[in-house]
Amino acid sequence: MSDSPSTLSRRQWLGRGGAALAAWSLGAWTSPAFAQPRPLPAYAAWKDAPSLIVHSNTTMETRRGAFGTSVITPSNQLYIRNNLPPPEAAILAQRDEWVLELVGVAQARSLRLAELKTLGLETVATVLQCSGNGRAFFPGKPSGTPWTVGAAGCVVWSGVPVRNVVKALGGVQDGMKFLTGTGGEKLPEGIDPKSLVVERSVPLAALDDALLAWEMNGEPLSLAHGGPLRLIVPGYQGVNNIKYIQRLAFTARETDARIMAHGYRLTPPGQQPDPAQPSVWEMGVKSWINSPQPAQEPLAAGPVLIHGVAFGGVRGVQQVEVSVDGGKQWKPAELVGPDLGRFAWRQFAFKTTLASGTHLLVCRATDTAGQVQPQARMDNTGGYNNTSWLDHGVKVQVA
Amino acid sequence: MSDSPSTLSRRQWLGRGGAALAAWSLGAWTSPAFAQPRPLPAYAAWKDAPSLIVHSNTTMETRRGAFGTSVITPSNQLYIRNNLPPPEAAILAQRDEWVLELVGVAQARSLRLAELKTLGLETVATVLQCSGNGRAFFPGKPSGTPWTVGAAGCVVWSGVPVRNVVKALGGVQDGMKFLTGTGGEKLPEGIDPKSLVVERSVPLAALDDALLAWEMNGEPLSLAHGGPLRLIVPGYQGVNNIKYIQRLAFTARETDARIMAHGYRLTPPGQQPDPAQPSVWEMGVKSWINSPQPAQEPLAAGPVLIHGVAFGGVRGVQQVEVSVDGGKQWKPAELVGPDLGRFAWRQFAFKTTLASGTHLLVCRATDTAGQVQPQARMDNTGGYNNTSWLDHGVKVQVA
Numbered sequence: 172m173s174d175s176p177s178t179l180s181r182r183q184w185l186g187r188g189g190a191a192l193a194a195w196s197l198g199a200w201t202s203p204a205f206a207q208p209r210p211l212p213a214y215a216a217w218k219d220a221p222s223l224i225v226h227s228n229t230t231m232e233t234r235r236g237a238f239g240t241s242v243i244t245p246s247n248q249l250y251i252r253n254n255l256p257p258p259e260a261a262i263l264a265q266r267d268e269w270v271l272e273l274v275g276v277a278q279a280r281s282l283r284l285a286e287l288k289t290l291g292l293e294t295v296a297t298v299l300q301c302s303g304n305g306r307a308f309f310p311g312k313p314s315g316t317p318w319t320v321g322a323a324g325c326v327v328w329s330g331v332p333v334r335n336v337v338k339a340l341g342g343v344q345d346g347m348k349f350l351t352g353t354g355g356e357k358l359p360e361g362i363d364p365k366s367l368v369v370e371r372s373v374p375l376a377a378l379d380d381a382l383l384a385w386e387m388n389g390e391p392l393s394l395a396h397g398g399p400l401r402l403i404v405p406g407y408q409g410v411n412n413i414k415y416i417q418r419l420a421f422t423a424r425e426t427d428a429r430i431m432a433h434g435y436r437l438t439p440p441g442q443q444p445d446p447a448q449p450s451v452w453e454m455g456v457k458s459w460i461n462s463p464q465p466a467q468e469p470l471a472a473g474p475v476l477i478h479g480v481a482f483g484g485v486r487g488v489q490q491v492e493v494s495v496d497g498g499k500q501w502k503p504a505e506l507v508g509p510d511l512g513r514f515a516w517r518q519f520a521f522k523t524t525l526a527s528g529t530h531l532l533v534c535r536a537t538d539t540a541g542q543v544q545p546q547a548r549m550d551n552t553g554g555y556n557n558t559s560w561l562d563h564g565v566k567v568q569v570a
Numbered sequence: 571m572s573d574s575p576s577t578l579s580r581r582q583w584l585g586r587g588g589a590a591l592a593a594w595s596l597g598a599w600t601s602p603a604f605a606q607p608r609p610l611p612a613y614a615a616w617k618d619a620p621s622l623i624v625h626s627n628t629t630m631e632t633r634r635g636a637f638g639t640s641v642i643t644p645s646n647q648l649y650i651r652n653n654l655p656p657p658e659a660a661i662l663a664q665r666d667e668w669v670l671e672l673v674g675v676a677q678a679r680s681l682r683l684a685e686l687k688t689l690g691l692e693t694v695a696t697v698l699q700c701s702g703n704g705r706a707f708f709p710g711k712p713s714g715t716p717w718t719v720g721a722a723g724c725v726v727w728s729g730v731p732v733r734n735v736v737k738a739l740g741g742v743q744d745g746m747k748f749l750t751g752t753g754g755e756k757l758p759e760g761i762d763p764k765s766l767v768v769e770r771s772v773p774l775a776a777l778d779d780a781l782l783a784w785e786m787n788g789e790p791l792s793l794a795h796g797g798p799l800r801l802i803v804p805g806y807q808g809v810n811n812i813k814y815i816q817r818l819a820f821t822a823r824e825t826d827a828r829i830m831a832h833g834y835r836l837t838p839p840g841q842q843p844d845p846a847q848p849s850v851w852e853m854g855v856k857s858w859i860n861s862p863q864p865a866q867e868p869l870a871a872g873p874v875l876i877h878g879v880a881f882g883g884v885r886g887v888q889q890v891e892v893s894v895d896g897g898k899q900w901k902p903a904e905l906v907g908p909d910l911g912r913f914a915w916r917q918f919a920f921k922t923t924l925a926s927g928t929h930l931l932v933c934r935a936t937d938t939a940g941q942v943q944p945q946a947r948m949d950n951t952g953g954y955n956n957t958s959w960l961d962h963g964v965k966v967q968v969a
Contacts, residue, residue: 239788240728241693243642248788289873292919294640294907329639329907389638389647474688508693508728511908520691 214257215395222248224321229253232304232321238461240478240518242508243296244324246388249396252301252322254369254430255356257394258415262355266391266399271383275421277341284385284400291335293382295405296327296511298482302408302435302451305548305557311440313554320459320563325480325516328403330384333419337378347421348375352402355415370428371411371435373404373452375421380405380485380514383416405514406485408451408556410435425450438552451555454484456544458491458519458536459563469568470525477504477521483538487513490537493521497531498546498561504534513539525569533564613656614794621647623720628652631703631720637860639877639917641907642695643723645787648795651700651721653768653829654755656793657814661754665790665798670782674820676740683784683799690734692781694804695726695910697881701807701834701850704947704956710839712953719858719962724879724915727802729783732818736777746820747774751801754814769827770810770834772803772851774820779804779884779913782815804913805884807850807955809834824849837951850954853883855943857890857918857935858962868967869924876903876920882937886912889936892920896930896963897945903933912938924968932963 209225211218222237231251233244262269267285300323307317316322333350337343354369373381382403385392392398397414404411410430425431425446436448458481463470481491487510492501504519519534535544548559608624610617621636630650632643661668666684699722706716715721732749736742753768772780781802784791791797796813803810809829824830824845835847857880862869880890886909891900903918918933934943947958 239785239790240691241726241785241788243726243788245788246644289875289921291921292639292875292877292906292917294917296908327640327642327908386638386640389640389642389644391638476688476691478691507691509695509726509908509910509914511910515908518691518693522688522690 214260215251217247217393218251218395219245219247223250226316229256230316232316232318233324235320235461236464238321238480240508242325242511242515242518243388244326246326246390246393246396249299249324249326250301250322251395252316252409253414254410255354255358255367258355258357260394262415263391263394263399266385269399271400271416272418273336273340273420274418275344275347276337277344280340282336287331287336287383287400288385290339291331292329293332294327294329295380295382295403296325296515297403297405298323298325298454298514298516299409299412300454302410302555303553305559305562306554308557308559308562309548309550309554313552315554322409325482325511326388327511328382328384329386330382330400330403333378333381333383333402336383343375343378343421346423349373349422349425350375350377350381351420351422351426352413352416353418353420354413355417365427366429368428369413369430370426371413371431372422372425373407373411377404377407383419406453408435408454410451435553435555437549437555440550440552442552444552454482455556455558456483456486456488456536456538456542457481457558458488458534458544458560460493460532460534460565463532463565463567465565465567469570472525472527472569474522474524477523477532478507479519479534480516481519481534481536482516483513483536483542485513486538486540486542488517488536489539489541491517491519491534492537493519493523493532493534495523495525495530495532497564498533501535525567527569529566529568531564531566533560535560613659614650616646616792617650617794618644618646622649625715628655629715631715631717632723634719634860635863637720637879639907641724641910641914641917642787643725645725645789645792645795648698648723648725649700649721650794651715651808652813653809654753654757654766657754657756659793661814662790662793662797665784668798670799670815671817672735672739673817674743674746675736676743679739681735686730686735686782686799687784689738690730691728692731693726693728694779694781694802695724695914696802696804697722697724697853697913697915698808698811699853701809701954702952704958704961705953707956707958707961708947708949708953712951714953719860721808724881724910725787726910727781727783728785729781729799729802732777732780732782732801735782742774742777742820745822748772748821748824749774749776749780750819750821750825751812751815752817752819753812754816764826765828767827768812768829769825770812770830771821771824772806772810776803776806782818805852807834807853809850834952834954836948836954839949839951841951843951853881854955854957855882855885855887855935855937855941856880856957857887857933857943857959859892859931859933859964862931862964862966864964864966868969871924871926871968873921873923876922876931877906878918878933879915880918880933880935881915882912882935882941884912885937885939885941887916887935888938888940890916890918890933891936892918892922892931892933894922894924894929894931897932897960900934924966926968928965928967930963930965932959934959
């Protein structure tokens with residue numbers, strides 16, 4: 172790779188729309204600029220405040236330096252991104268009484284959570300990631316939360332496979348092409364519900380893996396993360412994993428709710444969001460380094476262990492490579508820890524020795540279909556789906 | 571199985587030393603008898619109190635009903651069993667400065683945790699279990715904490731493989747047969763340290779899998795669980811996983827510390843503990859049901875999903891069978907969720923329909939070497955290593 176930022180002139184950088192600059196200024200998001208943090212909102216007061224950057228009452232991300240190496244992200248460190256304020260905590264008082272309406276199946280009806288629990292049990296580890304994760308690295312400062320890497324985690328869900336529920340209700344009706352979930356957030360009166368409701372459609376193929384989950388990381392699902400019941404669509408961006416799910420419909424068309432029709436679209440620069448543009452569905456292959464961290468003090472010269480995470484959306488990760496010179500030379504990293512399945516992330520580790528000076532550490536993952544994490548992000552007005560390995564690089568100083 | 575307790579007369583039960591009675595009275599340990607629970611000690615104040623039974627300031631177990639189905643036990647629900655009060659929390663102030671002394675290797679010396687972190691990274695999920703887990707089911711009320719099933723959990727550790735450290739120090743000296751770890755608890759003055767020190771030896775073969783761990787479940791290792799550094803011996807009973815490890819020695823003989831020489835021995839009834847008796851090392855194949863729970867109110871007649879956990883010590887689990895009639899007829903359960911490796915436990919699920927009446931639900935696991943979980947515990951004065959499937963049965967009433 173001859174075009175790594177370390178070889179680019181300032182003019183070349185600016186000519187690239189500031190992309191490389193954005194990568195290099197990454198440290199700002201985890202620096203003492205956040206020395207006076209916002210407090211956690213009440214529904215998330217149980218979270219580990221030092222691990223989180225609180226952007227707002229509905230948006231909190233995990234600090235890059237808080238990510239451990241144990242594959243699973245602890246619940247109290249996991250990011251929060253709610254499109255609406257969460258419902259009253261009272262909905263958790265009698266979890267088993269939560270009602271889910273099933274539509275678009277042969278025998279459409281409502282089921283209590285207690286009944287869902289008798290239809291089967293499946294446990295799956297998935298990467299949960301906001302589609303805007305990495306937005307802070309977009310040069311044009313797209314509107315939305317400036318997430319860096321922390322709007323993601325790898326957690327374990329338990330629940331009933333949607334396919335079991337569908338089977339119990341006689342199967343999907345003919346002609347249905349989407350699985351459409353509706354969240355249970357309370358909507359203000361006097362406003363068109365479609366303009367606010369969290370209702371998303373995913374292709375019917377997602378049915379094979381989708382889960383109705385009541386447990387995360389071994390505990391009953393919290394209000395902050397969608398309890399008592401959440402739709403999990405493994406490998407899909409976070410917004411498709413509907414919290415407080417109250418209606419699951421098999422539909423012939425995508426919902427016309429605003430969050431689907433105009434929100435979360437990969438809109439080319441200069442255009443308006445439109446249902447014809449791709450929606451944020453499957454996640455792309457992606458990786459980043461969690462240690463050393465960009466904002467750390469100068470490292471001592473000598474051996475260093477670089478580690479981070481890599482995932483491939485609906486596919487697993489085949490390989491991770493690391494470069495300590497901004498992408499000129501790549502070497503394979505070691506995948507460490509248990510493999511929790513194709514929807515989970517893998518930890519990778521890379522032992523090296525760094526001499527005095529400045530180094531740009533980058534990594535790139537390859538999924539099991541051979542797709543390689545790209546150098547450049549795909550530009551879009553919403554700042555979605557940033558998988559650029561260059562954007563996610565970490566600059567370190569070695570003393 | 572014709573000798574299930576449901577077919578035994580009261581006289582037969584008593585003739586068996588109350589073993590079956592103990593199994594049937596299991597509910598007592600999770601019943602309102604604990605309505606006024608002890609508070610959590612300060613060093614464990616971050617734990618989820620409703621999930622735990624606090625036996626003492628150094629012994630807390632997870633309630634059977636608190637175990638979820640997500641394979642990993644959340645840190646705030648994990649049992650605590652400390653042989654001594656934990657050290658001052660100040661030892662966590664500068665984790666990287668923790669010093670471990672390595673002895674019995676070619677180049678014996680001390681290493682800082684920061685240096686250990688450069689020698690490699692491995693992540694492993696293990697069942698952590700107190701060897702006295704299940705002691706409450708022993709008929710003779712052996713002295714020690716009356717654990718039922720909750721002195722166990724499945725957690726993820728990150729650290730450096732001991733073999734990497736040994737390699738960096740030139741290898742194990744000739745003639746060494748044991749790996750001996752010494753805990754960093756502060757000992758009172760004026761008492762023979764050997765009478766109190768937490769120092770245990772395990773066979774050298776454990777070196778292949780042993781880890782020096784600084785992280786559990788994605789977070790820096792807590793004081794309650796042995797932080798900043800703990801020796802993890804996957805597949806071995808909890809006491810061998812030395813907390814606050816300050817010395818790791820390869821030795822020709824087992825340590826003569828009391829906790830090794832006379833403690834945790836499988837002492838036949840009527841005898842005194844003796845170093846010639848087997849120590850509690852590898853865990854045996856074991857399983858139990860977590861839902862439905864013994865203390866639950868009568869279930870509604872109809873479909874029920876039975877689920878629980880199964881593990882095989884250093885081997886994985888090949889199969890779990892469930893019986894709803896106290897062991898007369900067995901059917902295979904389904905293993906669910908990700909397989910986190912041979913040291914982790916597996917979740918199992920079994921769908922059935924229960925008619926009105928009383929049912930004794932039992933399960934038994936088979937490890938990958940074909941070893942089947944036994945019906946009866948092996949009697950010993952300390953109440954260790956209880957793997958009896960009968961003892962771990964769950965009696966339910968169906969309305």
